Amino acid sequence: MIMSKVLIVDDERSIRHTLRDILEFEKYEVDEAADGMECLVKVKQNAYDVIILDIKMPKMDGMDALDKIQELARETPVVMISGHASIDTAVEAVKKGAFDFISKPPDLNRLLITLRNAMDKSELISERKVLQGKVSNTRFQPIIGQSKCINQIMSTIELVAPTEARVLITGQNGTGKELVAHWIHQKSNRCDNPLIEVNCAAIPSELIESELFGHEKGAFTSAIKTRTGKFELANGGTIFLDEIGDMSLSAQAKVLRALQENKIVRVGGEKQIRVDVRVIAASNKDLRKLIDTGRFREDLYHRLAVIIIDVPPLKDRIDDIPQLIQHFCNEICKDYGIPEKSFDAKAVKKLQSLAWTGNIRELKNVVERLIILGGKSISAQDIDRFVLPTTSSILEMRDVLSKFSDLRELQKYIEQEFAHYQSSME
Ligand SMILES: Nc1ncnc2c1ncn2[C@@H]1O[C@H](COP(=O)(O)OP(=O)(O)OP(=O)(O)O)[C@@H](O)[C@H]1O
Ligand SMILES: [Mg+2]
Incomplete structure (x- = not known):
């Protein structure tokens, strides 16, 4: 099951913890921020299904944060939490576009119902987004750089984008593979149709086939309704198979078939559905090595790697x-x-x-x-x-770790160091 992700923003640690306990019990994935600034940093780095936002906070209050969230993640529903004194402000926030508000201390049922409603709204929007072919705004980010390798990548994109050729993008984490994929789609004749992304590393292997090809109602225990897969959603457009090196061998076999026949079959179904999809794949792993160890199909590799773009570190x-x-x-x-x-x-x-x-x-x-x-x-x-302290503390940590082979010993050492630190602060 893919969990819905909630960000709790409140300066009171006890409120954050109470909400976290309730929501984790209800199987939500929870993240926290202690003020408006920290909230914005998190919103920029993660996609949340719902944000729970306190009104009175230091540094940047909830109303200012709401304005910024609406710029950064306009479609993420925001539920305000307010004490008695800020009810009027909460009403004001709803007028400005917040989804709803709950009062402090939060009433369990009210909270869960409000969140469920907000999730439904969020799901509706993301389905609509998929249908409209709108994905994250990375697509509109320019590719910056004038080094020889970036110029070469830019000219390959120009040449390859308008063709139907499959592209394999390789490179280390964070080098810009996704950005390149977005630009290939953007500059292709398919740009008015969807670009659908699938992060193969993030989806458990037992779900990947249903994610890619959809399933019929009753195909497995939790398949309570028919679901359209990403290949079908990408019809007429492009599918971006990110981290393809992490895809299970059985899903690889099915993808290969889909590429050979331009048809897919939903999990638990029989009907062959014709799809017209261009495939762009990316991997930070060396697929040739995975082929050597039997973890990636060579025939699929050759189908995908018609054009290879290697994004340098x-x-x-x-x-x-x-x-x-x-x-x-x-x-x-x-x-x-x-x-x-x-x-x-x-x-x-x-x-x-x-x-x-x-x-x-x-x-x-x-x-x-x-x-x-x-x-x-x-x-x-x-x-x-x-900046540098982070690097040096990682190096220090590595030194400390290398001295212990037993976790309990390490724990004891950390406790002692902490006690020492605390007494030095008093
Ligand atoms: N040349 C560039 N110019 C401007 N921004 C860039 C460039 N390359 C990457 N970025 C930015 O850096 C971040 C990481 O890029 P991206 O997600 O495309 O990397 P990736 O190779 O797909 O990483 P991962 O393997 O971790 O998924 C993004 O925010 C992206 O917009
Ligand atoms: Mg990526």
């Missing part, structure tokens, strides 16, 4: 870093509605010298962190304070 294009920083900086300041910040030359140089194992995604997160925590002009000192 950021360390191979550090000349693009200044432009990427500038781009993310402008974008993030605009998103937060704060005056433009800038990075001074030494800061940029320092960022160019870092390792970037998480590639562009990591760079983007670091730029965001520096904008939130740093001054108007971000300096090399800001990087020493806010």
Whole structure:
């Protein structure tokens, strides 16, 4: 089962914990934020089905956060929580587009019903989005960079997009594979039809076939109604099979058949359904190695890899870093509605010298962190304070870990260190 994801935003830890307990018991996946700013950071990085938002909070209150959420994730329903004193504000929030409000302390039944209704709204919207072929706004993000490899990728996209050729995009995590896939679709003749994404790594193997091909009612115990699969939803458009290296062998066999025959059969069904879908696949794993170890079908590989676009790691294009920083900086300041910040030359140089194992995604997160925590002009000192400690504490942690073979010993060590730290703070 794919769980619905709820973000709880409240400055009172006890309220967050009560809500978390209730919602986890009801099988929701729960995330928390302690104020409006933290909420926005999370909303930018994750897709939530519902956001529960307190009104009175430090740093950025619920009303301001609501405005920003409506810009960042316009279609995510927001349920406000209000104390007695803020009922009028809650009503105001609903007028501004919040889904509903509940009062503090939350009444269990009211809370669950409100959430269920909000989820229904959210599901309706996402179905409509799929039908309209609208997906995340990554598609409208430009591909930044002028290094030789980026120019080459851009010209391959221009050449390949208008054809029907299948494309396999390879590269490490966070290098921009999804962005490339979006642009191929965007520049293709199919751009008015849906681009449907399937993250093969995120879907349990027993569900992937039903996800891709749909199922008939009664095909298995939880199949209470007929479901249309992603291949059918992508009809006329493009399907993006992300992390294809994680797809089970049995699903691979079915995908191969769908590609050979341009037809699919729903799980538990018999009827062959004709589909006209272009396939773009991506993988951060070396599929050739998976073929050697019997975990990926060679025949499927050759069907998918008509054109291969390899997106290089950021360390191979550090000349693009200044432009990427500038781009993310402008974008993030605009998103937060704060005056433009800038990075001074030494800061940029320092960022160019870092390792970037998480590639562009990591760079983007670091730029965001520096904008939130740093001054108007971000300096090399800001990087020493806010970026490098993370790396050095990971290295320290690795050193500590290597000294223990027994988890209990490690736990004891951490408790002792913590007690020591606490007494030094008193
Ligand atoms: N050249 C680029 N210019 C601007 N933004 C980029 C570029 N490359 C990647 N990004 C941004 O970096 C983030 C990560 O990119 P993306 O999701 O496409 O990577 P990925 O290779 O699919 O990663 P993963 O393997 O982890 O799924 C996204 O926010 C994307 O918009
Ligand atoms: Mg990706």
